[in-house]
Amino acid sequence: MQEIEKNDVQANEVVRYNPAEIEPRWQAKWDAQPELYAAEPVTGPHKSEKPKFYCLEMLPYPSGQLHMGHVRNYAIGDALARFMRMRGYNVLHPMGWDAFGLPAENAALKNNTPPREWTLKNIEQMKVQMRRIGYSYDWAGTEIATCLPEYYRWNQWFFLKMVEQGLAYRRSSKVNWCPLCATVLANEQVVGGCCWRHEEQIVEQRELEQWFLRITKYADELLDGLDTMPGWPEKVRTMQRNWIGRSEGAHVDFRVSAMADTPAITVFTTRVDTIFGATSIQLAPEHALVKEWVKTDARLAEAVATMVAEQKAARETGDIGNIEKHGVATGMKAINPFNGETLPIWVANYILADYGTGAIMSVPAHDERDFEFATKYGLAVKRVVSARGKEESDALPYGEEEGAVLVDSGEWTGETPLIAQEKMARYAEEHGFGKKTTTYRLKDWGVSRQRYWGTPIPMVYCERGHEGVKAGGVVALPESALPVLLPEQIEITQEGGSPLGKVAEFVHTTCPVCGGPARRETDTMDTFVDSSWYFYRYTDARNAAAPFDSEKANHWFPIDQYIGGVEHAILHLIYSRFWTKVIRDLGLIANSEPAERLFTQGMVIKDGAKMSKSKGNVVSPDLMIEKYGADATRMYALFAAPPDRDLEWQEEGVAGISRFLARVYRLTLKYAPVVRRLEQSTHGDEIAPEQFAGQTVEGAALLRALHQTIAKITEDFSGRWHFNTCIAAIMILVNEIYAAEAAMDKGDVAAATIAELLRTLTLMLVPFAPFLAAELWQELGERSDVFMQPWPVADAELARENEIEVPVQVNGKLANVIKLAADADEVAIKAASLADEKVAARLAGKTIVKHLVIDKSSGKLVNLVVK
RNA sequence: GCCGAAAUGGCGGAAUUGGCAGACGCGCAUGGUUCAGGUCCAUGUACUCGCAAGGGUGUGGAGGUUCGAGUCCUCUUUUCGGCACCA
Numbered sequence: 001m002q003e004i005e006k007n008d009v010q011a012n013e014v015v016r017y018n019p020a021e022i023e024p025r026w027q028a029k030w031d032a033q034p035e036l037y038a039a040e041p042v043t044g045p046h047k048s049e050k051p052k053f054y055c056l057e058m059l060p061y062p063s064g065q066l067h068m069g070h071v072r073n074y075a076i077g078d079a080l081a082r083f084m085r086m087r088g089y090n091v092l093h094p095m096g097w098d099a100f101g102l103p104a105e106n107a108a109l110k111n112n113t114p115p116r117e118w119t120l121k122n123i124e125q126m127k128v129q130m131r132r133i134g135y136s137y138d139w140a141g142t143e144i145a146t147c148l149p150e151y152y153r154w155n156q157w158f159f160l161k162m163v164e165q166g167l168a169y170r171r172s173s174k175v176n177w178c179p180l181c182a183t184v185l186a187n188e189q190v191v192g193g194c195c196w197r198h199e200e201q202i203v204e205q206r207e208l209e210q211w212f213l214r215i216t217k218y219a220d221e222l223l224d225g226l227d228t229m230p231g232w233p234e235k236v237r238t239m240q241r242n243w244i245g246r247s248e249g250a251h252v253d254f255r256v257s258a259m260a261d262t263p264a265i266t267v268f269t270t271r272v273d274t275i276f277g278a279t280s281i282q283l284a285p286e287h288a289l290v291k292e293w294v295k296t297d298a299r300l301a302e303a304v305a306t307m308v309a310e311q312k313a314a315r316e317t318g319d320i321g322n323i324e325k326h327g328v329a330t331g332m333k334a335i336n337p338f339n340g341e342t343l344p345i346w347v348a349n350y351i352l353a354d355y356g357t358g359a360i361m362s363v364p365a366h367d368e369r370d371f372e373f374a375t376k377y378g379l380a381v382k383r384v385v386s387a388r389g390k391e392e393s394d395a396l397p398y399g400e401e402e403g404a405v406l407v408d409s410g411e412w413t414g415e416t417p418l419i420a421q422e423k424m425a426r427y428a429e430e431h432g433f434g435k436k437t438t439t440y441r442l443k444d445w446g447v448s449r450q451r452y453w454g455t456p457i458p459m460v461y462c463e464r465g466h467e468g469v470k471a472g473g474v475v476a477l478p479e480s481a482l483p484v485l486l487p488e489q490i491e492i493t494q495e496g497g498s499p500l501g502k503v504a505e506f507v508h509t510t511c512p513v514c515g516g517p518a519r520r521e522t523d524t525m526d527t528f529v530d531s532s533w534y535f536y537r538y539t540d541a542r543n544a545a546a547p548f549d550s551e552k553a554n555h556w557f558p559i560d561q562y563i564g565g566v567e568h569a570i571l572h573l574i575y576s577r578f579w580t581k582v583i584r585d586l587g588l589i590a591n592s593e594p595a596e597r598l599f600t601q602g603m604v605i606k607d608g609a610k611m612s613k614s615k616g617n618v619v620s621p622d623l624m625i626e627k628y629g630a631d632a633t634r635m636y637a638l639f640a641a642p643p644d645r646d647l648e649w650q651e652e653g654v655a656g657i658s659r660f661l662a663r664v665y666r667l668t669l670k671y672a673p674v675v676r677r678l679e680q681s682t683h684g685d686e687i688a689p690e691q692f693a694g695q696t697v698e699g700a701a702l703l704r705a706l707h708q709t710i711a712k713i714t715e716d717f718s719g720r721w722h723f724n725t726c727i728a729a730i731m732i733l734v735n736e737i738y739a740a741e742a743a744m745d746k747g748d749v750a751a752a753t754i755a756e757l758l759r760t761l762t763l764m765l766v767p768f769a770p771f772l773a774a775e776l777w778q779e780l781g782e783r784s785d786v787f788m789q790p791w792p793v794a795d796a797e798l799a800r801e802n803e804i805e806v807p808v809q810v811n812g813k814l815a816n817v818i819k820l821a822a823d824a825d826e827v828a829i830k831a832a833s834l835a836d837e838k839v840a841a842r843l844a845g846k847t848i849v850k851h852l853v854i855d856k857s858s859g860k861l862v863n864l865v866v867k
Numbered sequence: 868g869c870c871g872a873a874a875u876g877g878c879g880g881a882a883u884u885g886g887c888a889g890a891c892g893c894g895c896a897u898g899g900u901u902c903a904g905g906u907c908c909a910u911g912u913a914c915u916c917g918c919a920a921g922g923g924u925g926u927g928g929a930g931g932u933u934c935g936a937g938u939c940c941u942c943u944u945u946u947c948g949g950c951a952c953c954a
Contacts, residue, residue, distance in 0.1 A: 235872070850934060
C-alpha cells in the first residue's frame with residue numbers, strides 16, 4: 001500500500017477535512033490485512049502473554065440493510081474493543097450472522113430467489129457496510145453464518161447430545177401457532193398474545209407433536225444464578241426472574257366424595273395455611289376430570305365449551321386478565337383432607353389449565369379473585385387469618401396484617417402463616433395427601449418449526465419399527481450421519497406443514513438401526529438454537545472436528561462484555577444461559593454463565609419514535625456516511641446520548657461532529673510540520689521529559705488540560721461508558737488548544753509540547769474516529785499502526801492545578817468565586833473569603849454563625865452561615 | 868394491578884461521592900470573512916425585573932433532612948418498558 005506523502009502545508013492554507021477521500025483509502029489498506037484485528041493465539045507454543053478480553057456484540061440477522069441500531073450497537077463495542085487493545089489486552093472481537101429464519105423464505109416467495117442465495121447476498125452487502133464504518137472485527141478468524149452446514153451441523157450434534165441426556169424430547173402439546181409464519185412459536189416468542197415478528201397477528205393455539213428442550217430442568221439454576229450476576233442490568237435480571245416465575249407452595253389432594261374410583265384432585269396453592277378457609281374447589285375448563293364429567297352431563301358440557309372458547313379468545317387478544325369471572329357448579333363434592341369438610345367443585349374460567357395443576361382451592365376470605373367469584377355465586381367466605389382474633393369489620397378480602405395468626409384452623413390455630421405453611425405441608429406429606437412443591441411459569445422450550453430455512457432436526461421415524469422402537473417410532477441419527485444437509489432445491493409455500501415434507505429425496509431414508517425404510521423429521525429448529533451457543537464457536541470458528549476446542553473456549557470465557565438490545569432480555573439471553581449450563585454438564589466448558597457483564601443499549605429513535613419503515617422515519621447509515629463520513633456517523637451515535645439511553649437521531653448533530661473532526665484535522669495539519677521536524681531531530685524516539693522542562697505558562701496550561709482529559713476518558717472507559725462526556729472532554733481540549741493558537745504561533749509553546757498534544761489527541765480519537773486517527777497519525781510522521789499504540793497515561797503531576805477557584809456561599813447561596821493558590825490552607829481560605837468585596841456586601845449588618853470550609857478531592861467550597 | 872427505568876433551557880444532554888445547575892453539541896441571534904456556500908471565525912443565548920450596575924426565580928409537583936439537595940427521605944403526577952386471573 002502506497003504511503004501518502006504530503007508536503008508541509010502553509011500555515012494559512014485552508015485544508016479541508018474530506019472523509020470521502022480519507023476513509024476509503026484506509027479501508028482499502030485495512031481490508032488488505034486480514035490478520036489486522038485477529039486476537040493472539042491462546043493455545044500452543046505462541047500463546048499470548050496478554051490478559052484476555054472478550055468483547056462481543058449480538059450478532060445481526062442479515063436483512064441486507066444495516067440500520068442505525070446496528071451502527072450504534074457496534075460503535076459501542078468497537079470503541080471498547082479498540083480501547084482495550086490499546087490498554088494491552090488480547091482482544092477477541094468477532095462478528096457473524098444469525099442467518100436462518102423466516103424472512104429468507106418470504107423473500108424467496110416474493111422474488112423467487114432461493115433463501116440461501118438471498119441470505120448470502122445480504123451478508124455480503126452488510127459486510128460491505130460494516131467494513132465501511134471501520135469496525136475492528138476479526139473477520140478472517142471468526143466470521144460465521146449459522147445457515148452454513150459447517151455451523152448448523154453442530155446444532156444437530158448438540159441436539160443429539162440432548163436427546164442422549166433426556167434433555168430433548170418429543171410430545172404432543174398445545175402450542176402457539178402464528179398463521180403468518182405458518183409455524184409454531186415458543187412461549188418466549190409470543191408478545192402480548194401476538195407473534196413477535198407480526199405484532200398485529202394474534203397467535204392461535206394448536207395441538208401438535210413437537211420437540212422440546214428441557215429448559216425447566218435448569219429453572220432453579222437459571223433463577224438462582226441471577227443473584228450472582230452483578231454485571232447484568234437489574235432490569236434484565238428482573239425480567240428473567242418474572243419469566244421463570246418460581247412459586248413456592250404445596251400440592252394438596254382433595255378426594256372426590258362418593259366416587260372412589262375417581263382420582264383425587266390435586267390443587268396447587270402458595271397459601272396452604274389458609275386451607276381451613278377453602279369454601280370450594282375450582283377446576284380449569286380443560287382439567288382432565290372436567291373432560292370426563294362433560295361426557296355424561298350435557299349442561300356442564302355446554303357451559304365448559306363456552307368457557308374454553310372464551311379463554312381461547314381472551315388469550316389470543318391478550319385480555320386473559322380482564323375477562324369476567326364466571327363458572328358452573330359440577331354438582332360434585334370434594335373433601336378437604338385437613339378438616340374433612342365437603343366442598344362443592346366448580347369449573348371456572350379464571351383457572352388456567354397450564355399453570356400449577358389446573359385446579360385450586362378457593363379461599364374467598366384471603367384472595368381477591370376467589371372473593372370476586374364467591375361474591376358472584378354466593379359461596380361462603382370464611383376468615384382464617386387475623387391479627388386480633390376475628391373481626392369481621394375489615395374490608396374483604398382480608399389483606400396481610402402485622403402479627404396475623406391463623407384462626408379457626410384446628411391444631412394450627414395461633415400459628416403464624418409462614419410457620420403454618422411449613423408445618424401443614426409436612427403434615428400433608430406425612431399423611432400422604434400432599435407435599436411441598438415449587439411451580440414455575442417457565443415451560444420447556446418448543447424448538448420445532450414447520451419451516452424450511454432452519455437446521456434440520458437429526459431424527460428419523462423408523463417405518464417398520466425394530467426392537468425397542470414401534471412402527472413409526474423415533475430414532476436418533478448417529479453422529480456419523482451429520483450434517484443432515486438442508487436440500488437446496490425446494491419449493492417454498494406457506495400452505496402449512498413443513499416444506500421439507502415435500503422433498504421426497506430428503507424425507508425417504510433408512511433407519512440407522514435396522515436399515516429398514518424411515519422418514520426424516522421434516523421440522524427444523526427454532527433459530528434461537530443457532531444463537532444460543534454461537535459465541536463459543538467464535539473462539540474456534542474454523543474447527544471442523546468439534547463445535548469448538550474446550551481449551552480455547554475456557555480461555556476466552558466468560559465473555560467480558562456482551563452488548564446488545566434489551567429486546568433479547570428473555571429470548572436469547574435465557575436460552576443461551578440454558579445452553580451454557582447444558583454444555584457445561586457435557587464437560588465442554590467450565591463456566592456456568594456465558595457473560596460476566598451485559599450491557600443493553602438504548603434504541604435509536606427519530607421524531608420520538610422507533611425507526612421503522614411503516615413510520616417512514618428510517619435514517620440510512622449509508623446516506624449519513626456519504627454526507628458526513630463514517631467517523632462522524634459512529635461518533636455521533638456515541639455522542640448524542642449515553643449508550644444505555646434511547647438516542648434521538650438529529651442530522652444537525654452529525655454535522656456538528658463532522659465540524660468538530662474538521663477542526664481537529666485542520667489543527668493537526670497546521671502543526672504537523674512542526675511535529676515531523678521534531679521527530680526527525682529526535683530520530684523518532686520518545687520525547688524526553690526534559691524537553692518539557694522550562695515550560696511556558698501557556699505550555700503548562702495546555703499540558704494540564706491534556707492530562708486532565710486523558711484521566712477523564714480513561715476513567716469513563718473503565719466503568720460508566722459515558723462516551724458522550726468523553727467526546728465532550730475531547731472537544732473541550734480542542735477548544736483550549738485553539739484558544740492558545742496565537743501563543744503557539746508566537747513560539748510560546750515548545751514544539752515537544754505541541755507534539756505531545758497532537759499525538760495524544762490522535763490516540764484518544766482511535767476508539768471513536770479510527771479513520772481520522774489513522775490519517776492524523778500518519779500526518780504526524782508516524783509509520784506504525786495507531787490502534788496498536790499504548791493508550792496514553794495521565795500524569796497526575798502535570799494535570800494538577802496550581803490555582804483553584806473557590807465558590808463562596810452565604811447561607812448556601814453563591815456570593816462570589818475567588819481565586820486562590822491550590823495549596824491555600826483553611827485559614828487563608830477563610831481570610832480570603834471574608835476579604836472579598838461581594839461577599840462582604842452580603843455580610844453587611846449580619847452576624848456570622850458558622851464559617852465552613854469544605855475540602856474535597858472534587859474541589860473546595862466556603863459557606864458562611866449568617867443571621 | 869405488580870415490577871423496573873425516567874422527568875433538568877427551544878432540542879440532545881452534563882453535573883460520577885450531597886458542594887458554582889445548564890458542561891459539550893445542536894438550534895437561534897448579532898457581527899465579521901468569503902465570488903459563492905449545508906464554509907469558516909468571533910460574541911451572545913435558563914427564565915424574569917432593570918437602560919445599566921445589580922436583583923429575584925429555577926432541575927415534573929408537595930413536604931422533609933442538611934450549613935448546603937437535580938442528587939438523600941416521604942408522598943404524588945406523568946411518560947416509557949416489562950409482567951399480568953400465575954392460585
